[in-house]
Amino acid sequence: MPERYLRQSALAHLGLESRAVDDPGDAGLVLCERAHLGKVGLRGDAGDKGFLDAVAKELGFALPLRPNTVAAGEDVTAFWLGPNEWLLAVIPYEGTPLAEDLDKALTGLHAGATVLTDSRTVIGVSGPAARDVLAKGCPLDLHPSAFPSGSCAQSLLAKADVLIYLHEDGGRFDLYVPRSYADYLWRWLEDAGAEYGVAVSGD
């Protein structure tokens, strides 16, 4: 892991802070980068009660077992990625202690926790045109009847791999995007949203 003072978010070079506004006005699309959100990859057997119990004890809530669902505690959000794979998003920044604690709790089990904090960044997409803009490049059905609040799904957005999460309040999509696609995806979003007006907000 790099020294903390060397850490840069994947979109640091775009100077987004200087463009951030408190009031997006009549912009149809509001973008932000949620930089340095801690992330931990978790693998384990969903059929093993010992694994599920150990994780639930560590996190304070049970892992989501239904496809495309999310479970959240105070500081941690767990996304279902597959039948034996989850992504944990951790607030505040440091994902390391949680991964270490989980690793300890999972000792002896066929399971593991990996720090993925800097592998991806998170782009927040909100505003009245958010669904329309995402629909331009994503094959998922994003209609509220098919993709309700609190859902997550891994798919493609403009050919880039993303994990899409719609917050419980339905107000914002979070796109978990691999670091190397982040610049491309941000520029694609600005282009796709241009017809609705784009504003940048703080985290």
Add this chain to the structure above:
Amino acid sequence: MLLIECPFCGPRAEVEFRCSGEGHIARPETPENISDEAWADYVYMRTNPKGLHFERWMHQHGCRRWFCVARDTVTHKIRAIYKLGEAKPALDEPKTEGEGA
């Protein structure tokens, strides 16, 4: 575009998937005891049927899990989707004549 029912994630668009060729090909249990021809047959030779074909697919841009698909190579219709390790489903050979294939 096909809407493919991932056994883990549910229905998703075809672009998220990758077809990886014929399925149900078992690795020889004792490769050291078989002829070069038999090994080459295992490594390289695949059926290329017109009609029902059993394939392995992967949900590349979703859950990244492998599964099996029984697909009609003429109509591109997916006849069955099942998990790895499950037996081939019993399906009739399709009657492709006159289906406008």
